[in-house]
Amino acid sequence: MTLNSVVETDFPEEFIEEMEKSNDVLPKKIDANPENVEKGLAKLVLTLIELIRKLLEKQAMRRVEAGSLSEEEIERVGETLMKLENKMDELKGIFGLKDEELNLNLGPLGDLM
Amino acid sequence: MKLYLYGIIDSSDQITESIYGLESAGVYSIPFCDIGAVVSEISQPIRDATEGAVSEHEAVVEKLMVNFTVLPVRFRTIIDSRDGLLSMMQAHYKDFKDNLGRLHNKLEFGIKVIWPSDKIKGRMINTYKKSSEKLSVSNDSSNKRFMRDKFEKYKLDEEFEKKANKFINVMDIFFSKFAAEKKLGKLKSENLLLDAVYLVEKDNQDNFKEAFEHIKSAHKGFKFLFSGPWPVYNFVILPKKSGLLINSGQEDLFDKVIQHRDFVGANKT
Numbered sequence: 033m034t035l036n037s038v039v040e041t042d043f044p045e046e047f048i049e050e051m052e053k054s055n056d057v058l059p060k061k062i063d064a065n066p067e068n069v070e071k072g073l074a075k076l077v078l079t080l081i082e083l084i085r086k087l088l089e090k091q092a093m094r095r096v097e098a099g100s101l102s103e104e105e106i107e108r109v110g111e112t113l114m115k116l117e118n119k120m121d122e123l124k125g126i127f128g129l130k131d132e133e134l135n136l137n138l139g140p141l142g143d144l145m
Numbered sequence: 146m147k148l149y150l151y152g153i154i155d156s157s158d159q160i161t162e163s164i165y166g167l168e169s170a171g172v173y174s175i176p177f178c179d180i181g182a183v184v185s186e187i188s189q190p191i192r193d194a195t196e197g198a199v200s201e202h203e204a205v206v207e208k209l210m211v212n213f214t215v216l217p218v219r220f221r222t223i224i225d226s227r228d229g230l231l232s233m234m235q236a237h238y239k240d241f242k243d244n245l246g247r248l249h250n251k252l253e254f255g256i257k258v259i260w261p262s263d264k265i266k267g268r269m270i271n272t273y274k275k276s277s278e279k280l281s282v283s284n285d286s287s288n289k290r291f292m293r294d295k296f297e298k299y300k301l302d303e304e305f306e307k308k309a310n311k312f313i314n315v316m317d318i319f320f321s322k323f324a325a326e327k328k329l330g331k332l333k334s335e336n337l338l339l340d341a342v343y344l345v346e347k348d349n350q351d352n353f354k355e356a357f358e359h360i361k362s363a364h365k366g367f368k369f370l371f372s373g374p375w376p377v378y379n380f381v382i383l384p385k386k387s388g389l390l391i392n393s394g395q396e397d398l399f400d401k402v403i404q405h406r407d408f409v410g411a412n413k414t
C-alpha cells in the first residue's frame with residue numbers, strides 16, 4: 033500500500049510550460065568557466081545594476097503618483113531614466129544577455145526581480 | 146560502501162516489510178535513540194535525476210509513510226559512512242524530533258492555478274485608458290512620453306498584482322480551512338497565479354479535496370492542477386546553521402524534489 037498520489041489536471045502541457053518558465057529564470061549558480069567568464073560576471077553585475085535601476089524607477093513612479101514632482105522634474109527624471117534604460121540595453125546587447133536572464137534566486141526570499 | 150538516505154522515521158524499530166530502493170538494494174533503518182534513519186547501500190553517486198531514480202526514491206518514502214511519520218530527505222542524499230550518519234543523527238536529534246511531532250499524521254498537497262492573465266490585463270488597460278489616473282503633462286517631449294508610458298506600466302502592474310492577490314486570498318481562505326500550514330508562491334510567472342503547497346491532516350484530506358473542487362468550479366476560465374497526497378517535503382523546518390551540509394555533503398538535506406515530483410512518480414489522471 034502506498035499513498036496513491038495523483039496529479040490531476042486537464043492542462044498538463046500548460047502547467048509544465050509555466051513551471052519551466054518560472055524555473056528557467058532562476059540560475060542556481062553563476063556560470064563562470066574559462067570560455068564565458070566575462071559573460072558570467074557581466075550577468076551578475078548587470079543583474080545588480082538592473083535591480084538598482086528598477087528601484088530608482090519605482091521610486092520615481094511613486095513620486096509621480098504622489099504628485100510631488102513638478103513638470104520640470106518629470107522632464108529631468110524622464111531623461112535620466114531613459115538614458116539609464118538605453119545604456120542597459122546597450123550593455124545587454126554587448127554581452128548577449130536577455131532581460132529574463134538578469135535575475136537571481138535568493139532562496140526563501142524569492143527572486144531578486 | 147556509502148549509504149543512500151531516504152528519510153528519518155519516528156521509530157527505532159526495524160522495518161519489517163521488504164522494501165527495495167535505488168540499485169534494487171534492500172532498505173533498512175539505522176536506529177538512533179527512539180528514531181531511525183532509513184537507508185540502503187549504494188555503490189556509486191547518482192549523477193542524473195532520471196525519472197526512474199526519482200520514482201524509486203519517492204516510492205520508498207511513500208511505503209515508509211504507511212507505518213511511520215517520515216521526514217523525507219532530498220533526492221540524492223548520500224552519507225559516507227554509518228558513523229557519519231550516526232553523528233548527524235546525534236547532532237540534530239532534537240530538530241528531527243520536533244519535526245516528527247509537528248508533521249505526525251499529516252500529508253502534503255500541491256495546488257497550481259493558471260489564470261487568464263492576457264484577458265485580465267486587456268480589461269485593465271481599457272479601464273486605465275478611461276480613468277483619470279493617467280499622468281498628465283503639458284508639452285509632449287520624448288522624456289515626458291517616456292515617463293507617461295512608465296507610469297502607465299507601473300499602475301497596470303500594481304493593479305495586476307492587486308487583482309492576483311484578491312483571487313489568491315479567496316482561494317486560500319477555502320484551502321486554509323482544512324490545512325495546518327501552507328506555503329504560497331504568488332505569480333511565479335504572469336500566467337502562474339498560484340503555486341502553493343498545503344500541509345493537511347490525514348483526516349482532513351477529503352475535505353481539502355472538496356474545497357479544491359469547489360474553488361475549481363467557481364473559477365471558470367482558470368486552469369487548475371491538484372497533486373497529492375505527498376510526503377511532507379516542503380514542511381520540514383531545520384535551523385539554518387544545522388550543519389547538515391557539512392556532514393552530508395549536500396546543499397540542503399531536506400530540499401524539495403517538487404519539480405520532479407509533480408510530474409513524475411504519480412498516477413496522472
